[in-house]
Amino acid sequence: MRELPERLKLRLSKPGDEGGMQLGAHTFVNGGRIRRKRTSGRGRPGLTLAERADRYVLYQQAVQDPEGDVVRVRRMYERIYGRTPRTLREDFCGTAAFSAAWVKAHRENRAIGVDLDPDPLDWGRRHNLGKLRPEQARRITLLQEDVRTARTPKADVLVAFNFSFFLFKQRAALLDYFRHCYAHLKNDGIFVIDAYGGPESMEKRRERRRVGNFTYIWDQHSYDPITHDASCHIHFEFRDGSKIERAWTYHWRLWTIPELSELLSEAGFESATVYWEGTETSTNEPNGIFRPRKRAEEDPAWVAYLVAAKTDPR
Numbered sequence: 001m002r003e004l005p006e007r008l009k010l011r012l013s014k015p016g017d018e019g020g021m022q023l024g025a026h027t028f029v030n031g032g033r034i035r036r037k038r039t040s041g042r043g044r045p046g047l048t049l050a051e052r053a054d055r056y057v058l059y060q061q062a063v064q065d066p067e068g069d070v071v072r073v074r075r076m077y078e079r080i081y082g083r084t085p086r087t088l089r090e091d092f093c094g095t096a097a098f099s100a101a102w103v104k105a106h107r108e109n110r111a112i113g114v115d116l117d118p119d120p121l122d123w124g125r126r127h128n129l130g131k132l133r134p135e136q137a138r139r140i141t142l143l144q145e146d147v148r149t150a151r152t153p154k155a156d157v158l159v160a161f162n163f164s165f166f167l168f169k170q171r172a173a174l175l176d177y178f179r180h181c182y183a184h185l186k187n188d189g190i191f192v193i194d195a196y197g198g199p200e201s202m203e204k205r206r207e208r209r210r211v212g213n214f215t216y217i218w219d220q221h222s223y224d225p226i227t228h229d230a231s232c233h234i235h236f237e238f239r240d241g242s243k244i245e246r247a248w249t250y251h252w253r254l255w256t257i258p259e260l261s262e263l264l265s266e267a268g269f270e271s272a273t274v275y276w277e278g279t280e281t282s283t284n285e286p287n288g289i290f291r292p293r294k295r296a297e298e299d300p301a302w303v304a305y306l307v308a309a310k311t312d313p314r
């Protein structure tokens, strides 16, 4: 049996999940309780590594792969429509790392990022957009709006990554959101989401992973088998013993792939293709290569993409 895939550890958190923001019954909690363990200097407490750290930076280092995602999404699109997508809407964009990678990838690419919370948007503007050339940054628009009501020009690609839509816990709410996505895509447009699951995602458990000079901890805190409600945290630990506990907290519903496929179809999408991750035969570990699949072997912990096409010429 394989461990939680690296990809799950990689993807299960993103810097946008903070702000203590209320969304109906769902809250993204801005945690980040800093545990001091060390003092330095002559009795005066020095700053611990945890106190000096920027949670967005830790997060990006630990869990994001925007450049890889841009390539994957482009190929998903080309496979259906035989041309290259240029316009993107990134829902729940947080710090807009994906949008930044998107405009960097080609001089004609444009992106609109939508997020309710001004904090990750500001951080993203300063750091992710700040690293772009002015001409690249001009091709990104960031909107501080609700993804369910944000009106934007129809895009080739709409992404909602890092399981963000899991916060819509009711079927009607998720369907409503999927319909909104459908309406904001061109006829030859795709909506790409990710999902995770498997028996290990329904257990209380902690996974630790070393990243550079800190340790990333994915903490599956609770899971309710009746409602599929799950609460998870991310903690960071440093080599001086200091910690950022509950740097990010997620309260969401674990949706299953059949539920998502059916809802996408009900929202009007002509097809929904599951991209399933392959396995490295020598190690029996997930290999980071996702391909369209109709069926899969049992898997204790998986991450997959769903690609919903508004129209599907195939």
Ligand SMILES: C[S@@+](CC[C@H](N)C(=O)[O-])C[C@H]1O[C@@H](n2cnc3c(N)ncnc32)[C@H](O)[C@@H]1O
Pocket (backbone or CB within 6 Å): 013, 014, 015, 016, 017, 018, 019, 021, 023, 028, 091, 092, 093, 094, 095, 096, 097, 114, 115, 116, 117, 120, 145, 146, 147, 148, 160, 161, 162, 163, 164, 167
């Ligand atoms: C899991 S994070 C998203 C991470 C982002 N996709 C990334 O890859 O960094 C969830 C984000 O969704 C935002 N959010 C939650 N509900 C929202 C809503 N209804 N409309 C817009 N943004 C929302 C939060 O502010 C937070 O930044």
